[in-house]
Amino acid sequence: MHLKQHTDYALRILMYVARKRETQVSSREISDFYSISYSHTVKTVNKLGKLGYLELKRGRYGGGITLAMEPTRIEIGTVVRQFETNLDIVECFDETNNQCTLTGGCRLKSFFHEALNAFFDSLDGKTLADIVPSQKPAAKTI
C-alpha cells in the first residue's frame, strides 16, 4: 500500500520550503536535495502553487518559491486527499468498470471505506508545522 509518488513529493516539498522559512528556494534546489527528477518537482510545485500552499515568483533574479500560508494552516490529511485523487483502494470500487456479480451483497467496499476514513481521521488535525523539524535542512545543497 503506497501513496502516489506525487503525494510523497508534495509533502516533502512542503517540508523543505517550510524549513527554509522566508528564504526563496528553487525547483532545481528541491530536486537536487531529494534526488527527485526536475520535471516531477516542477509539476508538483506548480500543483502546490495552484492549491494555494506555495507562492511562486517567476524571474531569474528575485524569483523563487516560498510558503503561501503558515505551516500551522497546512493540514497533512487535506494535502494527501488533494493529491490522492483516486481512493478506489481495491479495483472493484470503480463503479464505472465493475462487473463483479458479488457487488450487491458485498460489504468489502464499506469496510475499506471505514478503514480509509480511520486513516484520514488519524492524519486530520496534523499540520506541516507538526512534521517539520525545527532546524534548517543540512548544508548538502545550500
Added chain:
Amino acid sequence: MHLKQHTDYALRILMYVARKRETQVSSREISDFYSISYSHTVKTVNKLGKLGYLELKRGRYGGGITLAMEPTRIEIGTVVRQFETNLDIVECFDETNNQCTLTGGCRLKSFFHEALNAFFDSLDGKTLADIVPSQKPAAKTI
C-alpha cells in the same frame, strides 16, 4: 492509494470460495468469474493455500479448492497484512534507501504509521463471514 493487485485478488478469491461453501471450485472458474488472468489466480490461490486459508486438492477428477477454515476465523486485516508485505507508504520509509537529511527530526513517518495502524484497527475484527453475501454467486460461470 491502492492495495496491491494480489491483495485485492486474495480477498475476492476467498469471497468466491466462501460463497460456494463445500462445493469445490477451480482456479479456471475463479479466473473466468472475475476476469482475472489465470496465472495471477493460480499464484494467489497457491499463496492462500500456503497461508492455510484454502485447501487445494490436486487431480483432474476430485481435485479442487475449498476453504480450509471457517469464514468467521479468516480476518480481513490479517489477510491484507499478509499480502501487503511492503507497508512503506511513502518512499522515505525504506531505511535501506533513505538519504533524506530531514529524517532526524521528521515526524511524517510516525504520523503515517499511526494512520496505517488506524486503517488496520478498523479492519481488525472483521472476518470473511462479515463480507460474504449470504446468497450463492450469480449463475454466470456455474
